[in-house]
Amino acid sequence: MSSAVVRQWYRDLAMGVRFTFTGGREGWVRAVLTAVGVGLGVALLLLTAAIPNALATRGAREEARQDMGIGYLENNPTSKPTDRSLLVADTDTEYQQQEIRGRLLEPEGAKAPTPPGLDKFPAPGEMVVSPALADLLKSDSGKLLRERLPYDTVGTIGEAGLIGSGELAYYAGADGLAERLQEPVAYRIDRFGATEQPPAEEMDPVLLLLTLVVFVVLLMPVAVFIATAVRFGGERRDRRLAALRLVGSDGRMTRRIAAGEALAGAVLGLVFGTAFFLAGREVAGSVEVLGVSVFPSYLNPSPGLALLVALAVPAAAVLVTLFALRGVVIEPLGVVRTAKPARRRLWWRLLPPLGGLALLYPMVGQGSENGEFNEYMVTGGVVLLLFGITALLPWVVEAFVARLGSGAVSWQLAVRRLQLSSGSAARMVNGIAVAVAGAIALQMLFAGVESRFTKSTGQDTTRAQMELSLPDDLQVSVAGKEMKRAKGAETTAVLSTAEVSATAKDPEEWGSVTVGDCAALRELARISSCREGDVFILEHPRDPEATKLATAGRTLYFDASFSGEKPGAELAWKLPGGLPKVSERADSLRPGTAGLLATPSALPAKAQTETVFASSVYVRTDPKVPDALDEVRNAAVAIDPLIRTWEWQTTRQADEFADIRTGLLVGATAVLVLIGASLLVSQLEQLRERRKLLSALVAFGTRRRTLGLSVLWQTAIPIALGLALASTVGLTLGAVLLKMTDMPVAVDWPSVLSMTGIGAGIVVLVTALSMPPLVRLMRPEGLRTE
Incomplete structure (x- = not known):
């Protein structure tokens, strides 16, 4: 490109920028509307660019306060105190489904x-x-929580010690922890922060695919909204540009001037977007979405990504404007677009989705066994499929409304308007259609691969709802009695486990013994008759070796010693003469338990005080007691703050999968807000362009109710077509993605209907919010002109 051409482009673009800010009220209104629309998209792009830094900062904060990290030589019960040592006890808990770090x-x-x-x-x-x-x-x-934390609050944890503004955490002073050192409850350290990092695990290819698709699906609607915003007021702008032909400008120069106007709106949008982002960043510090919160300082976009947004948005504005004007003939006496437009061609609009399918097809059936998915082909394929919606929707709207016939006056007004400007109607719907299609595909993909990353815990929540892990030095009998009286506990079962050996020294054969009263043992096995002092053999078909030591009259040993250790701690236990065999319950509290079952009095007297048992209390909560789980937790802390409580769950998802799903929901929330705001701005812009027409219709006696219904029809018809197209593309993309992961194709119809319903609901809300401005625009004063 020669220097003369560059200078000509510069002059024409600069003239367009001047027209934007010196064109009177009309130019300013259009510039502000464009800036608001672009600014909302820019704000979300900057937020997306800040996500890597936010995640890295959260990870760094979590690592900096790590007190059980790899590499702590002092982190064991046999360590010695020093002038640099600190005793720490883990007292994490939950309150009303919220995690609390303690x-x-x-x-x-x-x-x-x-x-x-x-x-x-x-x-x-x-x-x-x-x-x-x-x-x-x-x-x-917080009443129940105050009872659980009986400490005086004397300060606040600084930002450096928290991973988010909404995190619940506390540090409490204690004494006497030196006598209770036992991993992982209480331990000794001399620094915070992990000194060694565990080896990085390779990410599952399916999870990587999920991450890529999530980012594309969340960012595509933003790009569509920005492209739509730079075309606000296009018809009025084109009529103004016709005047330039009268003073000698040619068609190319006129298009470059129009691009300059779009460039000015986009640059102003960058300013607005930066302001929106800075304001949103401050608000983010006081908002928690799906349990995730950040501090405003976390949301700092990397300079490279911020520069990319700053360059890409104005460049896109210029390119979109030039592309939009390719089929518009701007003549000195007017714009040749007010006549009936030529029918849109379908063939080239099919190329993007077909190209997307062609990029994704080679990876069909790859699953997670054949290496990682090609991230460029995945990104390109998904982008082309979703971009195909924006190419196909104008043709679909035009083809559909061309066949619509007569009806009520409001219907005829809406249909005629759509027949003359189907492109504008389709542009307003493009963003939400892309968002719905991507959401449907993601819901199908998540539902299809969920079973791969969800494992059964073997816990039956109908048998117990909570498990309490007791410290080794806590008297089991005391804890059991207290928990039976706990408010919110309907029934409790206390079970303790220890290992026994065949010899007192250097044993080679080991077995396990589970201790509990008769009621607790019946939670594990089918026992017809049980009295205090009984011992049973619990067999398990998958572990025949577990009962090898269980022979009537045999002597077994607790706490066997090994060569080099001080002998004398061994405790002999002679089994009774009769050992009835029992079978495991199908709904056992501890599935897979095998070996000896014993009641407390069947053990040697010293066993209960000198032998270390791993003890747990299983609680079935009382459904009649409000907040029963928290009542039980309060009772446990009152007994011993080192008791750990676990709420039972039937399944558990992989952390990475759960994190990706949470990130999707947080991002989808932000995109939905953008959809609503951008649709409202777009709707107001279209109403503003039709102000004179609406005022003229009212002046000729058209009822305002009729005009209101016509506006509703003008919105509803494109939205219905857009959602139908979005559902088709979304189902297709979801099916292809499932085939790529080598999972059976299944349609999650509730999710499809819910995503479609959310899209329709947003449009209804936006239409309702646009009614008051519509009423104001229908006044006779709207016929005034400058």
């Missing part, structure tokens, strides 16, 4: 490390809490 701290020396976010250690009986936890404790809904 730690008890006891410094052993003057140089003990303080956790990130703390200036000093809280004294015993005091605690330092996160801002979100402080608010919860002060609220009426």
